[in-house]
Amino acid sequence: MSILVPPPLAEAPAKGGLRVRGLAKRFGERTAVEDLTFDVRPGEVFGLLGPNGAGKTTTVRMLTGLLRPSSGDAEVWGHSVTHDGESLRKVVGLLTEQPGLYDRLTARENLRFFMKLHEMDESVAWPRAKHYLERFGLGGREDDPCGGFSKGMRQKLAIVRTLVHDPRVIFLDEPTSGLDPESARTVRDAVAELASEGRTIVLCSHNLAEVERLCERVAVVRRRLLALGPVREMRRAGQSLDVRVDGNAEAFVPALAALPFRPNVLVEGGRLRVMLADEARAPDVVACLVGAGARVHSVVPAQRPLEEVYLDLLREEET
Numbered sequence: 001m002s003i004l005v006p007p008p009l010a011e012a013p014a015k016g017g018l019r020v021r022g023l024a025k026r027f028g029e030r031t032a033v034e035d036l037t038f039d040v041r042p043g044e045v046f047g048l049l050g051p052n053g054a055g056k057t058t059t060v061r062m063l064t065g066l067l068r069p070s071s072g073d074a075e076v077w078g079h080s081v082t083h084d085g086e087s088l089r090k091v092v093g094l095l096t097e098q099p100g101l102y103d104r105l106t107a108r109e110n111l112r113f114f115m116k117l118h119e120m121d122e123s124v125a126w127p128r129a130k131h132y133l134e135r136f137g138l139g140g141r142e143d144d145p146c147g148g149f150s151k152g153m154r155q156k157l158a159i160v161r162t163l164v165h166d167p168r169v170i171f172l173d174e175p176t177s178g179l180d181p182e183s184a185r186t187v188r189d190a191v192a193e194l195a196s197e198g199r200t201i202v203l204c205s206h207n208l209a210e211v212e213r214l215c216e217r218v219a220v221v222r223r224r225l226l227a228l229g230p231v232r233e234m235r236r237a238g239q240s241l242d243v244r245v246d247g248n249a250e251a252f253v254p255a256l257a258a259l260p261f262r263p264n265v266l267v268e269g270g271r272l273r274v275m276l277a278d279e280a281r282a283p284d285v286v287a288c289l290v291g292a293g294a295r296v297h298s299v300v301p302a303q304r305p306l307e308e309v310y311l312d313l314l315r316e317e318e319t
């Protein structure tokens with residue numbers, strides 16, 4: 001599958017967004033991340049995908065100034081991760097997998113503590129916090145201790161904390177983990193809204209349906225970059241046809257499987273799903289079905305789910 005698109009080095013953003021060049025991290029003998037190069041625009045929601053241990057957290061830690069790269073560099077909203085640690089922290093927001101809140105403190109105290117730590121002007125930061133508390137359904141719970149919050153409430157408070165300093169680039173690690181469907185929707189809407197305000201969002205998630213909904217482009221990493229490109233193009237690679245026929249769809253599988261180009265055929269919900277390496281074969285599929293006596297109601301080219309593309313990519317890399 002040739003979906004590895006070389007990053008557009010010449011068109012790298014001058015200031016906003018991300019500009020990552022040859023980023024690498026070694027822990028002793030172990031190389032966690034190797035030669036990462038990509039750009040992300042302001043206003044873009046970008047997915048950083050990869051299996052467990054692929055190096056996503058390490059990458060995010062480097063891009064937020066928490067970990068020094070072994071080699072390479074990156075500019076985050078114009079701030080170098082190797083030289084501008086102090087100013088970098090002011091423009092990035094990071095939601096880690098663990099909310100890391102103080103249970104004995106109230107929501108307000110947790111947020112205030114964070115504001116102090118980052119030397120924020122509370123008269124500016126608190127109204128912003130209040131806005132996001134309301135936005136995420138935590139209005140009125142400011143003075144409750146976090147120890148009594150549900151998992152979802154803690155996650156939402158952690159998201160509020162990520163946003164109080166008005167970051168330009170926001171890194172979100174599994175932001176909807178543990179949230180009920182309604183809360184997950186609120187968070188997804190907020191992510192889209194934050195991007196529409198011109199911020200850059202980097203989303204790390206194993207929830208590929210969510211990535212598909214939110215991200216324009218994704219990078220798939222396993223230590224190094226395996227693929228980089230628009231989700232839409234990735235899903236188009238290796239098309240399939242969704243065919244609806246009268247009667248028992250299963251009965252037509254042998255005829256299709258005997259075609260000279262031997263397509264893989266599945267029956268899903270009474271429909272035929274015919275995988276094609278080449279979309280120019282679609283008329284042959286229809287002719288074969290008609291020849292086998294099928295009454296064909298509809299033939300729709302279907303995009304593959306991102307999950308399928310992603311799993312193929314990892315399998316391909318293993319072989």
Ligand SMILES: Nc1ncnc2c1ncn2[C@@H]1O[C@H](COP(=O)(O)OP(=O)(O)OP(=O)(O)O)[C@@H](O)[C@H]1O
Binds near residue numbers: 051055
């Ligand atoms: N501080 C560290 N010291 C030594 N090795 C580390 C350290 N941090 C990460 N690693 C190693 O680097 C590799 C990448 O880990 P990382 O946490 O970045 O993966 P990940 O893609 O975020 O995984 P997951 O999806 O499970 O969160 C792993 O092999 C891990 O053991």
